Amino acid sequence: MxxxxxxxxxxxxxxxxxxxxxxxxxxxEIVVLLKLPVYLDSxxxxxxGVICGPWxxxxxxxxxxxxWGFAIDPNALxxxxxxxxxxxxxxxxxxxxxxxxxxxVIVTGFVVAITAAIxxxxxxxxxxxGITASGSSFITAxxxxxxxxxxxxxxxxxxxxxxxxxxxxxxxxxxIVQGLSKRFIARFPRPExxxxxxxxNQTQLYIAVGVVVVLVLFAAFMLRxxxxx
Amino acid sequence: MxxxxxxxxxxxxxxxxLNPLTKLTLVLAFVWVAFLTPYYWTPHLxxxxxIIPLSFVGKVARSYLNAAVRIILPAASFLFIMQGLFQxxxxxxxxxxxxxxxxxxxxxxxxxxxxxxxxxxxxxxxFLLTTHPSELMSDLTRRGIPGQFAYxxxxxxxxxxxxxxxxxxxxxxxxxRGLDTESSYLKRASALFPLVGPLVFGSLVEVEERAIAIxxxxxxxxxxxxxxxxxxxxxxxxxxxxxxxxxxxxxxALRIWLS
Amino acid sequence: MSIINLQNITYKYPLTDSPALQNINLEVNEGxxxxxxxxxxxxxxxxxxxxxxFVPHFFKGEITGLVxxxxxxxxxxxxxxxxxxxxxxxxxxxxxxxGAKYTVFEEIAFGLENIGIPRDEMKSRVExxxxxxxxxxxxxxxxYSLSGGQQQRVALTSILVxxxxxxxxxxxxxxxxxxxxxxxxxxxxKLSEKGMTVVMVEHKVEWIAEFADKVxxxxxxxILLEGKPQEVLTSDLLTDKGFGISRYxxxxxxxxxxxLWKQKNLPVxxxxxxxxxx
Numbered sequence: 121m122x123x124x125x126x127x128x129x130x131x132x133x134x135x136x137x138x139x140x141x142x143x144x145x146x147x148x149e150i151v152v153l154l155k156l157p158v159y160l161d162s163x164x165x166x167x168x169g170v171i172c173g174p175w176x177x178x179x180x181x182x183x184x185x186x187x188w189g190f191a192i193d194p195n196a197l198x199x200x201x202x203x204x205x206x207x208x209x210x211x212x213x214x215x216x217x218x219x220x221x222x223x224x225v226i227v228t229g230f231v232v233a234i235t236a237a238i239x240x241x242x243x244x245x246x247x248x249x250g251i252t253a254s255g256s257s258f259i260t261a262x263x264x265x266x267x268x269x270x271x272x273x274x275x276x277x278x279x280x281x282x283x284x285x286x287x288x289x290x291x292x293x294x295x296i297v298q299g300l301s302k303r304f305i306a307r308f309p310r311p312e313x314x315x316x317x318x319x320x321n322q323t324q325l326y327i328a329v330g331v332v333v334v335l336v337l338f339a340a341f342m343l344r345x346x347x348x349x
Numbered sequence: 350m351x352x353x354x355x356x357x358x359x360x361x362x363x364x365x366x367l368n369p370l371t372k373l374t375l376v377l378a379f380v381w382v383a384f385l386t387p388y389y390w391t392p393h394l395x396x397x398x399x400i401i402p403l404s405f406v407g408k409v410a411r412s413y414l415n416a417a418v419r420i421i422l423p424a425a426s427f428l429f430i431m432q433g434l435f436q437x438x439x440x441x442x443x444x445x446x447x448x449x450x451x452x453x454x455x456x457x458x459x460x461x462x463x464x465x466x467x468x469x470x471x472x473x474x475x476f477l478l479t480t481h482p483s484e485l486m487s488d489l490t491r492r493g494i495p496g497q498f499a500y501x502x503x504x505x506x507x508x509x510x511x512x513x514x515x516x517x518x519x520x521x522x523x524x525x526r527g528l529d530t531e532s533s534y535l536k537r538a539s540a541l542f543p544l545v546g547p548l549v550f551g552s553l554v555e556v557e558e559r560a561i562a563i564x565x566x567x568x569x570x571x572x573x574x575x576x577x578x579x580x581x582x583x584x585x586x587x588x589x590x591x592x593x594x595x596x597x598x599x600x601x602a603l604r605i606w607l608s
Numbered sequence: 609m610s611i612i613n614l615q616n617i618t619y620k621y622p623l624t625d626s627p628a629l630q631n632i633n634l635e636v637n638e639g640x641x642x643x644x645x646x647x648x649x650x651x652x653x654x655x656x657x658x659x660x661x662f663v664p665h666f667f668k669g670e671i672t673g674l675v676x677x678x679x680x681x682x683x684x685x686x687x688x689x690x691x692x693x694x695x696x697x698x699x700x701x702x703x704x705x706x707g708a709k710y711t712v713f714e715e716i717a718f719g720l721e722n723i724g725i726p727r728d729e730m731k732s733r734v735e736x737x738x739x740x741x742x743x744x745x746x747x748x749x750x751x752y753s754l755s756g757g758q759q760q761r762v763a764l765t766s767i768l769v770x771x772x773x774x775x776x777x778x779x780x781x782x783x784x785x786x787x788x789x790x791x792x793x794x795x796x797x798k799l800s801e802k803g804m805t806v807v808m809v810e811h812k813v814e815w816i817a818e819f820a821d822k823v824x825x826x827x828x829x830x831i832l833l834e835g836k837p838q839e840v841l842t843s844d845l846l847t848d849k850g851f852g853i854s855r856y857x858x859x860x861x862x863x864x865x866x867x868l869w870k871q872k873n874l875p876v877x878x879x880x881x882x883x884x885x886x
Contacts, residue, residue, distance in 0.1 A: 129497070131560045131563065131564050131568055131569060131666075132556060132557070132560045134497050134500060134501060134560075134568075135504075135556050135559045135560045135563065136553075136556050137501050137505075138501055138504035138505035138507075138508050138707065139508060139552045139553060139555070139556055141505045141508075141509075142505065142508045142509050142511075142512040142552065143512070143548070143549055143552065145509060145512070145513075146512045146513060146515075146516045146548060147545055147548075147549075149513070149516070150516060150520070150544055150545070153520070163549075179501075183501065183502070183505065187505060187506075187509075190356075190473065190477065191509070193420075193424055194420070194421060194424045194466065194469075194470040195424050195427070195428060195466075197470075248432065248462075249432065249458065250435075251431050251432050251435040252428075252431070253424070253427050253428040253431055257431055257435060258435075260435070261434070261435035264435070292545070296549055296550075296553075299546075299550060300550075300553065302623055303621070303622075303623060304553075304557060306622050306623060306668075307557060307560070307666075307667075481710075482710075483709070483710055483714070496721075496722070499708070500706075500707075500708045503707070503708050503709075504706075504707040504708055507707050507708075507710075507752070508707060511752075555702075555703050558698065558700060558703035558704070559703050559704075559705075559706075559707065560666075561662060561666065561696070561698075562698075562703060562704040562705075562706065562763070563706050563708075563718075564662070564666060564687060564688070564691065565660070565691050565695065565696045565697075565719075565767065566691070566706065566718055566719035566722060566766060566767075566770070567688055567691060567692070567719050567722035567723045567770070568688075568722055569687065569688045570688040570722045570723045570724070571688065572722070572723050572724030573724050574721055574722060574724060575720075575721055575724050575725060575726060575727060575730065576721060576727070577713075577714055577717040577720075577721060577727065577730055577731070578714075579727065
């Protein structure tokens with residue numbers, strides 16, 4: 121077991137993790153600047169999880185969250201287990217072969233999103249009573265008003281918010297991997313996770329981007345309806 | 350884009366001289382007491398008679414108050430407002446607006462929570478203001494944390510400001526080429542790619558050479574690592590640690606006794 | 609007695625079809641200054657990585673043949689042991705900054721911390737190394753606040769402090785402005801004069817001619833020519849194969865065809881050209 125963990129960490133991993141954390145934070149801040157309804161603050165975490173391994177991804181997520189909490193917004197601190205599991209699940213899915221083509225990456229994104237929702241719900245409920253310092257709490261509050269139980273309301277909110285964010289994150293991480301040379305990826309512990317299967321071409325990419333755009337618009341539409349109704 | 354990442358302020362103070370582990374114990378004790386004792390006023394006492402005086406002893410009062418007002422207070426206030434308005438406890442609401450639902454109970458809960466968070470972040474801020482990252486990492490490595498973790502943390506702290514500066518450059522350059530950061534969702538979403546691409550690939554390219562460079566300096570050596578700087582752990586340190594552990598235990602006893 | 613010994617080295621990077629190095633045989637004696645020249649893709653960096661142990665330990669791939677430095681065999685050592693024998697510095701000075709330290713002094717001590725050198729010895733080694741490369745005045749600066757030439761000298765110092773037996777330099781001045789180049793070459797020359805064995809990849813032919821004991825010309829992964837600077841750098845074989853040569857050489861060669869160059873040998877440096885034309 122310990123050897124399995126160690127495998128994730130070679131020198132390239134140790135040098136990649138700080139860069140991945142910096143990518144998380146820089147992109148997360150840019151997204152805030154562009155006022156998009158997503159976080160996109162785990163792209164680096166997913167990247168490390170996929171090409172290095174689940175434990176490396178987990179470390180990246182946890183550290184990234186902690187540093188964000190101290191440097192930018194302290195309200196982010198209690199959520200480090202969520203970031204930990206995002207990295208871990210991304211790595212697991214990649215080992216199981218789910219990062220080798222666009223549609224598989226979408227599946228990974230969805231699984232990571234559900235994981236994030238599952239891990240964050242108890243934190244939101246026990247630490248915050250359901251209402252956290254995030255904009256999505258407006259949705260939770262509304263759902264509570266309609267009579268839903270706290271756990272249900274919180275999980276429903278996450279279920280609405282996370283998939284769009286995490287699927288986009290996974291796809292962007294996949295796009296980054298495609299843009300790196302095979303030689304470069306071969307230096308990391310698990311290059312086999314991203315060996316492209318045949319057919320991962322331009323058409324598939326456009327379809328995948330199309331799917332994401334539809335999802336974003338759908339979520340925005342749903343949001344407006346829920347809050348307006 | 351954002352404040353400096355290294356909080357450390359170089360001063361010649363009593364607190365700066367303390368061992369990092371001692372200061373960590375102090376922080377954890379503050380947090381423990383704030384969250385454990387059931388009184389609403391404990392966090393306030395800690396801030397008034399603990400944190401603020403300590404910031405003066407550490408000669409970092411101005412930096413601390415600056416951070417408190419600009420970062421911590423807004424964060425705690427936002428939490429207070431969110432929880433005060435939405436927390437589903439209590440029955441009698443002050444007012445009903447849309448689905449906002451503040452009650453006496455929710456406001457008090459929110460207030461207590463917000464002040465506790467305020468104490469937690471304040472004490473960590475104080476810690477970061479008086480402890481140099483190198484010193485912290487040297488000490489932790491000496492106590493058994495693997496050297497690679499220390500490497501990752503400090504490297505991140507150094508890369509982040511560089512990355513943010515790069516991001517600023519790219520944003521300005523794209524803006525001058527007509528990139529619109531104000532328009533519709535779709536336009537803004539597609540604005541993401543020209544911003545993110547150069548930033549990400551530029552930083553990733555360096556990874557291989559830097560890995561070779563640190564390998565060339567024995568990064569993967571199996572020897573027991575030594576440290577250039579000596580981080581002392583004096584008897585004053587031990588005394589302070591025990592004092593705060595005692596405080597924490599008293600708080601625990603109080604909690605058990607009162608419930 | 610040769611301190612570097614490469615026998616029949618053939619190496620192929622992972623995921624490639626053709627070998628980067630083919631049947632390389634090389635012997636370097638202690639204290640020699642060897643310059644390696646060649647067009648892009650000739651295998652110069654690969655040769656550096658092979659002597660420094662990164663081929664094959666870091667890059668993996670397939671290697672056959674013997675790599676021996678100071679009596680140790682590369683195949684029988686681990687990379688972290690090997691780097692104690694061979695120091696490596698390369699082109700980009702910024703990427704050689706570890707990122708783990710806040711001052712130049714600490715940066716140089718980084719390697720010694722990793723290999724477990726006791727604190728007192730560490731301090732004296734760093735101070736000596738700083739004096740050797742002439743950057744004692746930079747000791748308290750942040751490595752990120754330095755110029756390219758200064759950063760490269762810090763990189764060199766960080767390697768020297770580990771007391772390697774051999775120094776391998778892969779185009780150390782390619783990314784430098786003229787001042788930086790002069791600073792770095794100054795340090796390298798001083799080290800060579802003190803007896804350090806140096807293997808350096810360089811394009812600046814005039815410098816090579818002045819300092820190198822031997823020049824190796826690589827082409828397509830094999831050694832095309834090997835010999836004294838004067839012989840190798842003026843050889844017609846170089847121009848045929850597309851190597852860059854000194855402008856003095858090419859000028860004198862054209863002058864020779866017009867019967868204006870009367871010396872037997874073509875010049876490589878400015879001084880030789882001036883002497884020859886007068």
